[in-house]
Amino acid sequence: MRLSNIIQSVFSVTTLLSIPTAVTAADSNSTSNSTTPAITIDGNAFYNSDTNERFYIRGVDYQPGGSSNLTDPLADVDVCGRDVPVFKDLGINTVRVYTVDNSLDHSECMKLLSDAGIYLILDVNTPKSAISRLNPSCSYNADYLQNVFATIDAFAEYDNVLGFFAGNEVINSDNTTSTATYVKAVVRDMKKYIKARNYRTIPVGYSAADIVANRQLSAEYFNCGDDADARIDMFGVNDYSWCGQSSFGVSGYATKMQLYKNYSIPIFLSEFGCNKVVSNRPFTEIESIYSTQMSSVFSGGLVYEYSNETNNYGLVKIDSDGTNVTKLPDYENLKSEYAKVTNPTGDGGAYNGNDYSTCPDYEEGTWEANNTLPDMPTAASAYFKSGAGEPMGTFISTQNSCYDDDDDDIASLSSSSSVESTSSSSVESTSTSSTTTMSSSTLASSTSSSRSSSSKGVAGTLEVPTIFQLLSQGLGYLL
Numbered sequence: 483m484r485l486s487n488i489i490q491s492v493f494s495v496t497t498l499l500s501i502p503t504a505v506t507a508a509d510s511n512s513t514s515n516s517t518t519p520a521i522t523i524d525g526n527a528f529y530n531s532d533t534n535e536r537f538y539i540r541g542v543d544y545q546p547g548g549s550s551n552l553t554d555p556l557a558d559v560d561v562c563g564r565d566v567p568v569f570k571d572l573g574i575n576t577v578r579v580y581t582v583d584n585s586l587d588h589s590e591c592m593k594l595l596s597d598a599g600i601y602l603i604l605d606v607n608t609p610k611s612a613i614s615r616l617n618p619s620c621s622y623n624a625d626y627l628q629n630v631f632a633t634i635d636a637f638a639e640y641d642n643v644l645g646f647f648a649g650n651e652v653i654n655s656d657n658t659t660s661t662a663t664y665v666k667a668v669v670r671d672m673k674k675y676i677k678a679r680n681y682r683t684i685p686v687g688y689s690a691a692d693i694v695a696n697r698q699l700s701a702e703y704f705n706c707g708d709d710a711d712a713r714i715d716m717f718g719v720n721d722y723s724w725c726g727q728s729s730f731g732v733s734g735y736a737t738k739m740q741l742y743k744n745y746s747i748p749i750f751l752s753e754f755g756c757n758k759v760v761s762n763r764p765f766t767e768i769e770s771i772y773s774t775q776m777s778s779v780f781s782g783g784l785v786y787e788y789s790n791e792t793n794n795y796g797l798v799k800i801d802s803d804g805t806n807v808t809k810l811p812d813y814e815n816l817k818s819e820y821a822k823v824t825n826p827t828g829d830g831g832a833y834n835g836n837d838y839s840t841c842p843d844y845e846e847g848t849w850e851a852n853n854t855l856p857d858m859p860t861a862a863s864a865y866f867k868s869g870a871g872e873p874m875g876t877f878i879s880t881q882n883s884c885y886d887d888d889d890d891d892i893a894s895l896s897s898s899s900s901v902e903s904t905s906s907s908s909v910e911s912t913s914t915s916s917t918t919t920m921s922s923s924t925l926a927s928s929t930s931s932s933r934s935s936s937s938k939g940v941a942g943t944l945e946v947p948t949i950f951q952l953l954s955q956g957l958g959y960l961l
């Protein structure tokens with residue numbers, strides 16, 4: 483039996499950066515009347531393309547069902563229709579969704595979000611279709627790219643897509659840095675695809691785990707090199723360092739300001755909200771994040787997470803029949819912080835004069851990512867001409883489709899999924915989760931105690947063979 487394949491999500495960002503100066507207007511008819519005109523990038527900040535005002539992400543991570551139960555909250559209007567009014571009440575302008583089913587219709591939910599002035603950051607991976615930590619080279623294949631491109635096709639038309647994440651915490655330890663090469667290749671392919679299909683220039687980014695040994699190397703690597711297509715457009719950091727009544731200095735935020743000071747593209751907190759607190763989270767970090775203490779480098783962030791799931795990070799509790807939500811004390815605290823804190827005036831110290839980063843050298847044991855990216859699998863180039871075609875949804879695993887390019891077809895895909903459970907919801911019983919690191923380390927060689935935080939998103943899940951799932955269910959563990 484093969485020991486777990488590890489899955490990540492990939493994000494895609496488009497190449498706003500190749501036009502270093504101007505904020506470009508959307509190519510589409512997004513203009514004027516939309517409550518969510520396209521967000522564009524200039525230098526290290528986001529801007530509203532209608533008003534040219536700086537845009538700060540005030541968001542939540544939106545993953546009802548948790549990482550253990552794959553659901554697409556944007557395909558079911560009963561779900562998003564329940565939650566969008568709550569988002570509005572909370573005062574947010576962005577949600578991050580970790581996985582969607584690209585074969586479903588998202589128009590109603592996307593409209594509800596847009597009407598409420600809310601943008602979407604979307605991870606393009608699914609638990610079974612992602613770069614694998616155990617065999618990144620194999621998992622980077624034409625079938626996988628077809629799935630990613632089909633997700634882009636499904637969302638590119640919406641002006642309120644702020645950006646795509648090509649991957650989430652694919653590097654989640656000291657010894658998974660070699661995966662970065664493949665994630666960066668995916669970034670490149672996504673950006674080229676968006677251009678080839680004449681879509682709006684939608685940013686493509688990466689969401690990084692906060693790992694002391696390689697967080698700076700990751701930031702540099704994904705934003706380095708002469709090939710603008712291969713560089714991310716935005717960088718998300720999952721950072722749980724501010725716990726309770728902390729401060730700019732004590733939390734480590736000040737250190738991060740120094741670390742990323744000269745970064746040339748937007749950075750934001752793609753997950754934050756440490757729950758290692760005595761009672762409720764006070765969310766006083768909001769006062770720091772949306773102040774000039776941080777606005778010259780950071781463009782806001784997303785609180786982990788909307789609904790209360792097994793890892794206990796919820797702002798609201800979804801009632802058992804799924805019709806209503808109950809707002810928890812964390813919700814009220816966050817809402818009052820948002821209401822109290824306005825964005826810095828003007829451009830908040832944004833800067834567009836930094837150059838992209840210098841590529842870190844390959845270093846055994848420290849940074850094992852090659853600056854020569856693999857070529858895109860040849861079979862994937864057909865999609866650039868004609869589009870990705872029929873979306874495959876979430877049922878097909880692409881992780882082991884590393885057969886010869888010439889054999890690419892869906893039939894061989896389905897057969898490759900036999901190692902996994904056929905039910906999509908049972909596959910990802912795991913969250914790599916919890917800042918405590920216990921979760922997956924025994925199973926999957928991919929977590930490491932050196933990480934100071936880890937994603938709670940489904941995108942960071944492990945794919946666990948059925949027998950382990952059964953075991954873990956029996957034991958009631960996180961696994």
Ligand SMILES: *[C@@H]1O[C@H](CO)[C@@H](O)[C@H](O)[C@H]1NC(C)=O
Binds near residue numbers: 510
């Ligand atoms: C914009 O809208 C006009 C009028 O509705 C339409 O003719 C045109 O094709 C649209 N352009 C794009 C890029 O969608």
Ligand SMILES: *[C@@H]1O[C@H](CO)[C@@H](O)[C@H](O)[C@H]1NC(C)=O
Binds near residue numbers: 514515
């Ligand atoms: C924009 O709003 C104006 C005034 O409300 C309206 O006349 C116009 O048709 C709208 N345009 C679009 C594209 O919705």
Ligand SMILES: *[C@@H]1O[C@H](CO)[C@@H](O)[C@H](O)[C@H]1NC(C)=O
Binds near residue numbers: 547551553907
């Ligand atoms: C997963 O989510 C579905 C739909 O939201 C729900 O019906 C099902 O009970 C959930 N399964 C588990 C194991 O929580």
Ligand SMILES: *[C@@H]1O[C@H](CO)[C@@H](O)[C@H](O)[C@H]1NC(C)=O
Binds near residue numbers: 740741743744
């Ligand atoms: C940022 O850039 C300035 C000017 O180029 C340089 O002096 C400084 O050392 C850089 N800081 C970091 C943290 O790289």
Ligand SMILES: *[C@@H]1O[C@H](CO)[C@@H](O)[C@H](O)[C@H]1NC(C)=O
Binds near residue numbers: 793810
């Ligand atoms: C959130 O879920 C966790 C795990 O089920 C539970 O322990 C906790 O009590 C829940 N929180 C609230 C406020 O319901």
Ligand SMILES: *[C@@H]1O[C@H](CO)[C@@H](O)[C@H](O)[C@H]1NC(C)=O
Binds near residue numbers: 803805806
């Ligand atoms: C859900 O909320 C609505 C509106 O507040 C209320 O009328 C309804 O009774 C609630 N339903 C349940 C099952 O609690």
Ligand SMILES: *[C@@H]1O[C@H](CO)[C@@H](O)[C@H](O)[C@H]1NC(C)=O
Binds near residue numbers: 844852853854855856
């Ligand atoms: C980097 O990639 C190139 C091309 O795939 C390969 O020839 C080279 O050996 C790799 N270098 C390292 C250090 O892995």
Ligand SMILES: *[C@@H]1O[C@H](CO)[C@@H](O)[C@H](O)[C@H]1NC(C)=O
Binds near residue numbers: 615616657658927928
């Ligand atoms: C990373 O290191 C851990 C702990 O030493 C090990 O169990 C695991 O196999 C390694 N993972 C990879 C992908 O090499």
